Amino acid sequence: MNKTIIQDSSLSEVDEIASSGNFTIELIRRLGENDYDPLIEISHSLADEYGEKYILNDNTIRKYFNRQGSLPIIARFQKKIIGYIIGMPLELLSQEPWCRLDENYGKFNTLYTYAFVIQNKYKKNGYAKTLKKVYLNWAKKREGVIFSTGHVKKGISSKFKGKVEIINQIENWQGTGEIFEYYRRDLDPEKIHQKKVG
Numbered sequence: 120m121n122k123t124i125i126q127d128s129s130l131s132e133v134d135e136i137a138s139s140g141n142f143t144i145e146l147i148r149r150l151g152e153n154d155y156d157p158l159i160e161i162s163h164s165l166a167d168e169y170g171e172k173y174i175l176n177d178n179t180i181r182k183y184f185n186r187q188g189s190l191p192i193i194a195r196f197q198k199k200i201i202g203y204i205i206g207m208p209l210e211l212l213s214q215e216p217w218c219r220l221d222e223n224y225g226k227f228n229t230l231y232t233y234a235f236v237i238q239n240k241y242k243k244n245g246y247a248k249t250l251k252k253v254y255l256n257w258a259k260k261r262e263g264v265i266f267s268t269g270h271v272k273k274g275i276s277s278k279f280k281g282k283v284e285i286i287n288q289i290e291n292w293q294g295t296g297e298i299f300e301y302y303r304r305d306l307d308p309e310k311i312h313q314k315k316v317g
């Protein structure tokens with residue numbers, strides 16, 4: 120007899136990849152509708168500094184969280200979502216005007232950090248640090264990926280640990296009137312991972 124498997128689209132399919140007490144970090148396999156609203160709410164805090172474009176909606180959630188090749192990771196405290204970070208292969212962002220200017224565009228070796236956000240009351244206590252660390256570890260596990268890049272406000276990336284260089288400066292990022300920098304992080308400075316994948 121044929122067995123029909125009905126997927127419940129309201130529930131997320133995740134792998135718990137780190138945890139400590141009430142704090143957990145989950146790699147999203149497929150985001151369920153129950154998790155849309157908390158993510159949309161958190162994304163509002165990006166709008167002031169980065170522009171309205173960063174406020175998530177159902178379509179952009181599907182685009183960034185449920186897209187083959189992306190690396191969406193969420194953080195929960197007591198089971199409630201408190202933040203997220205999303206990595207996207209440069210090649211999936213081809214519609215962005217800055218994207219093809221990266222010398223690595225087309226090489227499938229770079230994950231662009233599209234968004235990184237933690238709810239205000241959970242900032243400055245190590246959760247963001249852990250989320251970022253776990254994200255970078257998973258980014259370098261992706262076959263062929265050796266760099267992560269991103270846009271941050273001028274001066275931010277010089278504080279990053281690791282091998283990070285500033286590639287470009289943008290005078291008026293996304294119409295915010297702010298100067299941003301485009302940084303590139305070498306995820307594998309000792310070339311350990313590159314040897315492994317050949």
Ligand SMILES: CC(C)(COP(=O)(O)OP(=O)(O)OC[C@H]1O[C@@H](n2cnc3c(N)ncnc32)[C@H](O)[C@@H]1OP(=O)(O)O)[C@@H](O)C(=O)NCCC(=O)NCCS
Pocket residue numbers: 164165168233234235236237238241242243244245246247248251270271272275278279280
């Ligand atoms: C960015 C954010 C998640 C950092 O959280 P926080 O609790 O304030 O974090 P901390 O100051 O303890 O820093 C944690 C790590 O994040 C890094 N960080 C801080 N600001 C960052 C930024 N704008 N982009 C990327 N990483 C950043 C820090 O350098 C630190 O990394 P380290 O472990 O290598 O030292 C948080 O401030 C936030 O949600 N800001 C609003 C959204 C935002 O500006 N996002 C960034 C670009 S989309």
